[in-house]
Amino acid sequence: MTATSTTVHRPSAVGLVSDGRFVSSVAEINEVRAREPQRIGELLANRERRDLFGADGKLMIVACDHPARGALGASGKKNAMADRLELLDRLATALSRPGVDGLLATADIAEDLLLLGALEGKLVFASLNRGGLQGSSFEMDDRNTGYDVRGTLEARFDGLKMLTRIDLDDPGTVATLERQGQVVTECNRARLIAMVEPFMSRRVPTKHGTKVVNDLTADAVIKSVAIASGLGASSAYTWMKLPVVPEMERVMASTTLPTLLLGGDPENAPDETYAAWSAALALPSVRGLVLGRTMLYPADDDVAKAVDTAVGLVR
Template structure:
């Protein structure tokens, strides 16, 4: 589950505002029995690791609350925002701590110092506050810039005072956390100076770098996001969290209402499933994905308010449920965080140069390694297979995303292949002879470094046979056995061969017919040699951008029927076809075992993992995958982690949720595998 290590808190003064949903808690005037009972309810809920409270006027009640909080051992956050927003008796100017009037600013600071004293008394670790009203920019930016200067002065004084109080008590200084709000003067809005994320970041950078207050940071509230307008005058999006990340002390989960006709219009914090909620499930999920992506480890507070006859406990439970649904989503759990796979960190120039030297100085090393490789006694150990495909460059296919030659970088390519072969549940590799030879030479080097087993020992090695169907050439469908024949398979001690049969019913159909003949002969030769053969029959059509696979069940069904009749017998034949809609119809086209392919790199493994999960459930003869680019080039992700997730689905029958959780946990494992051998 995503964000499970982040402490979750509840903004108590919002969720439990007072008896009958009055606002006595926010005013600091709640009766003892209500305040203590509702706090106990939150503190006794194992879901929450913290609670967010505000000013309490009564000394005796506050002392009881302090004892209760201390006994709970849970995280305490003090929110001074209600004190500032209510502004009892209207004694402080709207500008609050950013007020241009020096007397008003000092009064506002003094009020917050009193709140700070109470925050320490209650054992708080964070202190939340707001900037004060935005003076606007109707007559230029001078007033706003002056207000920011005053705000910096005030925040500096508060940070200093927090440090002095901490020193007296012999404890760590409380964190001063400024919350970001909208700048709208419409009803239901807060119209605060801070403000857009970019300006908040500028201020936080000054506070930390110029003033040296490392205990200063920011609070970003999801419910404010649709209301805060950046310099483009558009509402902010979760992307702002990337900019805020270095200064983010805390986040809130809540919602607002952006429909002016709604009675709760504005920054009202209704329950997340309120019909007029501006924060949708997708927006919540995107927000959580971004928190995972930036590696956020701080606290997450729920800020929701019951209205009318709504029960506080029911609103809290619904928030927990909706939040858990979002953070349990596969796309949220998949998020990479700060990780990105660096192939050269795993397999570097030192090893690449050793391979080159080995090819020159010991030309017989390949044959020796092939003969010494420990082969499996059976093709499959549980009736299923996960094979890594690595034969694309031989057919002039090197593009990944926008990079036309990504797979042409052989050091990166080899590193990615080896990375997948280290994955648990991977049965072997299907590759062209040059790749197989390089993997065998890596095994020679590994054994010289003291390893008893190479990466190919106990794995299947499948040789890719026909590779003359070069992408983009005129006679691409004429796909001859230019990579390996059966004799070559035997020389490299391979466990089987793989053939590609693309059928173009158009103007170049005669070349597809010729390729059928090459494949038929190869199937027959493999059978005579006792080698299994993996046939990849694909229906294709010519387009202005080149040949494309026809991804319809009818086309695949027709093509499978052609492939299974090749070469005199389908004995020891496996079929390799992509997953498509109505796959249950496709798999009924043959009794032969089927492996699913991944296709062109999507640069995000989730769609491929989902397809494989669905495909494995569509028929008993779906026996695994033979996948290349979507594992080797899975965006920024780790090929080892991705292939292990796929292997869990194939070999263990795992669901996608379990597989993705494993993927996230496996990222970066054995990253220094080669380095430790040097």
């Protein structure tokens, strides 16, 4: 399958494994979901798994949980991620590239890719909370609407990721922290990685109301790390997922927890972005990258090239 909005040539993402268990095209996913929904559970139960790390102790993870929060924009295009078949094609292409270790996603995305055979031998991190819909009056309400600990265990996935936005002016933040502390505790007891993505956030006025903005100064990220690190009754399986910001050395000096760096939807030129990632990857505690829109919708629309570049930085 070729992306519908581009003419880029990249490897076909479908038919990755053709032993009868998996669909041979993206178009078949709907048929399986309608007639054989039980196949998803069967594939989860028999999916080939892998060790967490290879010899280098680094990870390259492809992320796709933004659509479930109503965030469909990428690379300056408002609805870039709206075409699900194209998105799956790009995701499966990314997962097929050498050096890519796994996926971070909501159940709808993960199970589509599972049916395609794209998750065999990959790590999978389940996305917990997508309830704070982009642009909504309740955007800061990061309640649990995706996977839970039980669902992550039943799916035989490797960990659970949670967005943790902290607004000191929003009394609702304390309820978010309480619930996420419980999830971190449950993850640690189940020996699942609890990947916490913290931000110090606030609402700022706009022409049409307000919007949520994350504070990406080093001091703010350090404060968010301190708060998030203390969630739960154990931190043995707790990881951080952090943005790359100026003075990253100070940020990484604030934690001993294994950390993956997020890419977001960068506004800088690609060379500047790659240079910042490369410098951050050399710091203690940094274990790799979790990238989504940056690789799936690059400026030149060459997914394979973008993924290979990111893998080269990690390894």
